[in-house]
Amino acid sequence: MRSRKARARAGDIKGAVNRFRWRWVAPAVVSGIAVRACRPVDRAGLIRLGHPPMVADILCPSPARALLWRLKGTRCATLVAEEMDTGMILGAVQFVRCPRPAGTWMFGHWRVAAGRRRQGIGRRLLREGARLLPDAQRLYSFVDWGNDASIAAHERCGFEAGRSLFGSAPLGLLSTIGPATPALRLEPAGRREWPVLCGLYARAMGSLWLRLRPGLRPRAFLGGALSGLRGALVAVVRGASRGARSSGFVLWEGATVTFFADPEACDAALLARVALQVAALGGRRDSTLELRGLPAGLAERPGPFGVRVLMGMPDVPTQWSE
Numbered sequence: 001m002r003s004r005k006a007r008a009r010a011g012d013i014k015g016a017v018n019r020f021r022w023r024w025v026a027p028a029v030v031s032g033i034a035v036r037a038c039r040p041v042d043r044a045g046l047i048r049l050g051h052p053p054m055v056a057d058i059l060c061p062s063p064a065r066a067l068l069w070r071l072k073g074t075r076c077a078t079l080v081a082e083e084m085d086t087g088m089i090l091g092a093v094q095f096v097r098c099p100r101p102a103g104t105w106m107f108g109h110w111r112v113a114a115g116r117r118r119q120g121i122g123r124r125l126l127r128e129g130a131r132l133l134p135d136a137q138r139l140y141s142f143v144d145w146g147n148d149a150s151i152a153a154h155e156r157c158g159f160e161a162g163r164s165l166f167g168s169a170p171l172g173l174l175s176t177i178g179p180a181t182p183a184l185r186l187e188p189a190g191r192r193e194w195p196v197l198c199g200l201y202a203r204a205m206g207s208l209w210l211r212l213r214p215g216l217r218p219r220a221f222l223g224g225a226l227s228g229l230r231g232a233l234v235a236v237v238r239g240a241s242r243g244a245r246s247s248g249f250v251l252w253e254g255a256t257v258t259f260f261a262d263p264e265a266c267d268a269a270l271l272a273r274v275a276l277q278v279a280a281l282g283g284r285r286d287s288t289l290e291l292r293g294l295p296a297g298l299a300e301r302p303g304p305f306g307v308r309v310l311m312g313m314p315d316v317p318t319q320w321s322e
């Protein structure tokens with residue numbers, strides 16, 4: 001039998017994700033630390049933990065923001081680890097459900113108090129999250145390139161690193177990191193190019209991403225059946241000569257421009273030439289080009305990139321079975 005307090009705590013976590021059908025309740029108390037749903041009063045504790053106020057607002061959303069997320073279909077839950085004797089917040093993490101496919105959750109803002117790291121708190125936050133969230137079969141997060149402690153902690157917890165990297169860079173700076181010639185061509189993509197685009201997408205995003213998003217097929221990527229062609233503009237990147245192989249594609253979605261690169265073809269010269277073409281089509285030099293499919297070699301050199309590593313667990317029930 002669980003105590004009334006423990007039952008209340010479990011109910012508390014349930015409340016945070018109560019719109020979901022969920023699995024079973026984890027033991028909430030182990031060695032003086034309770035893992036529970038974040039409440040508005042935890043905001044100050046999250047700031048003491050080291051989160052900037054803006055992040056604390058995301059972890060403890062105001063009722064208006066929570067309503068907005070709900071209307072947009074965003075489902076998320078923040079868990080905190082609380083020291084039971086003192087009420088101090090020792091760690092936190094936020095889980096966000098991917099709209100598609102069911103069963104995939106992203107997490108972020110995973111943090112443990114500096115003096116309390118490597119005591120198992122970070123792992124407990126993730127594992128209890130995975131047990132409490134409805135249908136958490138696949139988990140992933142993004143780690144800044146160079147955050148070796150976090151990458152090591154992810155790996156020790158059973159996550160694997162994606163081979164190609166996610167990044168972004170200011171268009172103007174990117175266009176200067178390699179020679180401008182021979183120029184590339186951006187060719188508008190039509191329905192006939194769709195299978196080619198799907199192949200390029202798979203190469204850029206990598207096998208870990210595809211395992212985290214099972215069901216991505218030619219008709220079901222970039223937001224569903226050919227929706228990339230309806231809601232956005234897509235151009236295939238080809239070499240200067242006629243019939244040259246495509247080395248990626250550029251997608252314009254509103255103000256966001258993303259280059260999906262074939263990692264084998266992606267180097268400084270390709271990025272610079274793509275950036276020049278995007279600028280020639282009206283991209284502002286101070287705008288950001290999102291990059292997918294960056295090879296690790298590019299991130300290791302100093303450059304204008306912000307680079308992130310995908311850390312994923314595409315098989316939560318087999319990794320964390322008990």
Ligand SMILES: CC(C)(COP(=O)(O)OP(=O)(O)OC[C@H]1O[C@@H](n2cnc3c(N)ncnc32)[C@H](O)[C@@H]1OP(=O)(O)O)[C@@H](O)C(=O)NCCC(=O)NCCS
Nearest residue numbers: 110111112117118119120121122123143149150152153156
């Ligand atoms: C990443 C972080 C949340 C991990 O929390 P934690 O409480 O220290 O993690 P745990 O104690 O549960 O450790 C889990 C595993 O990772 C290992 N680990 C943790 N930190 C490690 C490090 N710096 N180097 C190598 N391994 C590490 C632990 O040894 C443990 O493995 P083991 O049980 O096989 O020995 C914490 O280091 C942190 O807050 N870092 C700063 C914020 C940050 O970078 N967050 C990640 C953003 S993506």
